[in-house]
Amino acid sequence: MMAQTMAFGVVLRELRSAQKTAKGVSLYSRHINRPAGRVIAAAAYRIGLTPNQVTLVSAAFSFSAVAALAFTPPSWPLALTVYLGLALGFAFDSADGQLARLRKESSPAGEWLDHVVDCAKITALHAAVLISFYRFFDLPGSGWLLLPLGFQFAAVLTFFGGLLTDKLKPKAGATALPAAPSRVRAVALLPVDYGVFCAVFLLLGSERLFLGAYTALFAVHALFLAAFTAKWFRELAAIRPA
Numbered sequence: 001m002m003a004q005t006m007a008f009g010v011v012l013r014e015l016r017s018a019q020k021t022a023k024g025v026s027l028y029s030r031h032i033n034r035p036a037g038r039v040i041a042a043a044a045y046r047i048g049l050t051p052n053q054v055t056l057v058s059a060a061f062s063f064s065a066v067a068a069l070a071f072t073p074p075s076w077p078l079a080l081t082v083y084l085g086l087a088l089g090f091a092f093d094s095a096d097g098q099l100a101r102l103r104k105e106s107s108p109a110g111e112w113l114d115h116v117v118d119c120a121k122i123t124a125l126h127a128a129v130l131i132s133f134y135r136f137f138d139l140p141g142s143g144w145l146l147l148p149l150g151f152q153f154a155a156v157l158t159f160f161g162g163l164l165t166d167k168l169k170p171k172a173g174a175t176a177l178p179a180a181p182s183r184v185r186a187v188a189l190l191p192v193d194y195g196v197f198c199a200v201f202l203l204l205g206s207e208r209l210f211l212g213a214y215t216a217l218f219a220v221h222a223l224f225l226a227a228f229t230a231k232w233f234r235e236l237a238a239i240r241p242a
Helices: 008-016 027-047 051-071 076-103 108-136 142-168 183-188 194-203 207-237
Strands: none
Touching: 008 027, 008 076, 027 051, 027 076, 027 183, 027 194, 051 076, 051 108, 076 108, 076 194, 108 142, 142 207, 194 207
């Protein structure tokens, strides 16, 4: 596959001018994951990778981490391995869309693949936590095995609800200026940012710390799910048919 001729620095500048709006994006995604994805997208462009290939690399990192979590006893080396796999997968997930916009190759098929991989990743990750709990953890009681199922429900429903709401809401006109992103909102969204969730796995070396942090994040996700669903329904209910 032939490398692209545009210099790496030029590609980065082009990518900076082709970013999606930062509205509704947490500080982690805005200042860490998207810039990391931009560097990956520039490198992918230089070596001639397609957006779908970058999506598959993202899936490989993510599902390798999921498999390690499910089949390896908790330890500090495993904690670092799982975190790096998930974090790199997330960065590549940001890169595929940026690369598609740079190459002007955005397509329904590419968007479909990206969202299917995202949904599979979220579902599999909480399933792997359940497997790890069952196989390796000394839980206070068997009822704790329901925790990953509840977290999986909240995470998948939030992902699907947000995606569907975005598809159903009418798009702003081409001349409409995007609203300025809110820093307060960006901070408030940190607890439900996938990148922050990945960091919880750095605690896998301690069953007690991981269980406590995972439980706390589940509670936050459940609260945000209730708030998001109410907000999304109100927004869609306010739309009047043409």
